[in-house]
Amino acid sequence: MTVHNLYIFDRNGSCLHYGEWNRKKQAGISKEEEFKLMYGMLFSIRSFCSKMSPLDMKDGFLTFQTSKYKLHYYETATGIKIIMNTDLGVPNAKDILHQIYSTVSMGLYVEYIVKNPLCVLGEQLSSDLFSTRLDLYIRALPFFSPRAA
Amino acid sequence: MAIFSVYAVNKSGGFIYQYDNYVHRAEAEKTFRYPLDCVLKIHDEKVVVSFGQRDGIRVGNALLSINGLDVNGKFTADGKEIIEYLKDSTNYPLSILFGRARLSSNEKLMPASMFHSLFAIGSQLSPEVGSTGIEMLETDMFKRHCFQTLTGIKLIVLTDPRQSGIDELLRKIYEIYSDFALKNPFYSLAMPIRPPPQCRCWASPCS
Numbered sequence: 001m002t003v004h005n006l007y008i009f010d011r012n013g014s015c016l017h018y019g020e021w022n023r024k025k026q027a028g029i030s031k032e033e034e035f036k037l038m039y040g041m042l043f044s045i046r047s048f049c050s051k052m053s054p055l056d057m058k059d060g061f062l063t064f065q066t067s068k069y070k071l072h073y074y075e076t077a078t079g080i081k082i083i084m085n086t087d088l089g090v091p092n093a094k095d096i097l098h099q100i101y102s103t104v105s106m107g108l109y110v111e112y113i114v115k116n117p118l119c120v121l122g123e124q125l126s127s128d129l130f131s132t133r134l135d136l137y138i139r140a141l142p143f144f145s146p147r148a149a
Numbered sequence: 150m151a152i153f154s155v156y157a158v159n160k161s162g163g164f165i166y167q168y169d170n171y172v173h174r175a176e177a178e179k180t181f182r183y184p185l186d187c188v189l190k191i192h193d194e195k196v197v198v199s200f201g202q203r204d205g206i207r208v209g210n211a212l213l214s215i216n217g218l219d220v221n222g223k224f225t226a227d228g229k230e231i232i233e234y235l236k237d238s239t240n241y242p243l244s245i246l247f248g249r250a251r252l253s254s255n256e257k258l259m260p261a262s263m264f265h266s267l268f269a270i271g272s273q274l275s276p277e278v279g280s281t282g283i284e285m286l287e288t289d290m291f292k293r294h295c296f297q298t299l300t301g302i303k304l305i306v307l308t309d310p311r312q313s314g315i316d317e318l319l320r321k322i323y324e325i326y327s328d329f330a331l332k333n334p335f336y337s338l339a340m341p342i343r344p345p346p347q348c349r350c351w352a353s354p355c356s
Contacts, residue, residue: 004276004277005276022276023276024276024277024278025275025276025277025278027273027274028273034274037270037273037274038274041267041270041271041274044263044267045267045286048260048263048264048267049286049288050209051256051260052260052291052293052307053288053290053291054153054290054291054307055249055290057288057289057290058289058290059288059289060288060289061286061287061288062287062288062289063286063287064271064283064285064286064287065283065284065285066271066272066275066280066281066282066283066284067279067280067281067284068275068277068278068279068280068281069275069276069277069280071271085276087277
């Protein structure tokens with residue numbers, strides 16, 4: 001059971017953070033294009049779910065899975081989207097993504113804004129502290145196990 | 150009913166079969182006095198609520214009927230424009246039914262074909278080698294299972310999130326498709342499947 005990678009997008013679609021742990025296959029396109037494709041795909045899936053749903057939805061789209069990986073999605077009220085790709089053994093990771101948002105992301109996000117009044121929201125978070133904290137958090141998850149390369 | 154719909158999409162993304170089994174669509178009927186306290190707008194040839202969510206009437210709900218008579222797109226059953234009709238205070242008080250808009254078959258066709266492309270993108274963005282497209286998509290209200298056959302036909306089933314045994318159901322539907330559609334000498338491949346009215350075999354595995 002393992003975590004492959006993690007994306008954080010803001011409400012305009014710019015990627016704030018990307019982390020990779022156990023990714024075997026690259027998408028074959030540049031990172032920028034991959035972020036745009038991922039964001040576009042999720043935007044379409046969300047609008048598609050709201051049209052198809054037989055009853056009014058409370059939370060909306062949660063996860064999807066293919067034969068090899070599972071994608072977990074979490075969106076906050078401010079439009080911040082957190083996407084985590086894991087393998088198939090992981091059950092619903094919504095609580096974990098919520099934790100990532102509230103303790104790791106919000107905790108450091110707020111600190112980052114307060115300490116740097118000139119930083120622009122919407123650009124990639126280049127704080128090393130943020131990346132390290134997030135990395136430690138993911139490695140500490142019960143379903144994360146680094147595979148032998 | 151735990152199974153909401155069954156769809157089939159051919160390998161070029163065209164819609165070839167649909168079966169819907171919705172039981173209850175959230176609807177709310179209220180009596181209103183002049184002036185109306187929700188803001189309405191025209192969207193896709195329907196009148197929808199854009200502001201003023203309360204009491205079971207949600208943003209995005211469409212206006213389904215006025216005083217018990219079903220509306221016809223932007224016009225009432227008598228042919229008057231709804232927005233103008235609602236601005237006239239002499240027509241009040243009246244009772245309006247709001248609810249989730251029922252999708253026409255054209256509107257169902259677009260998301261089904263869109264799913265076809267999303268399926269392919271899902272496999273391209275995969276962090277693992279050899280992934281297929283999206284097999285199961287989950288929300289809090291429904292689960293959508295997709296089975297892609299070796300010839301590229303996608304069989305899609307929308308169910309309740311707690312429903313199990315869908316893999317077997319998808320295989321069974323594939324069996325029925327090959328027995329009744331493909332072995333029919335009058336059926337052309339990748340064309341919409343129209344079962345004759347006497348044939349209830351498609352509906353039976355869902356009940």
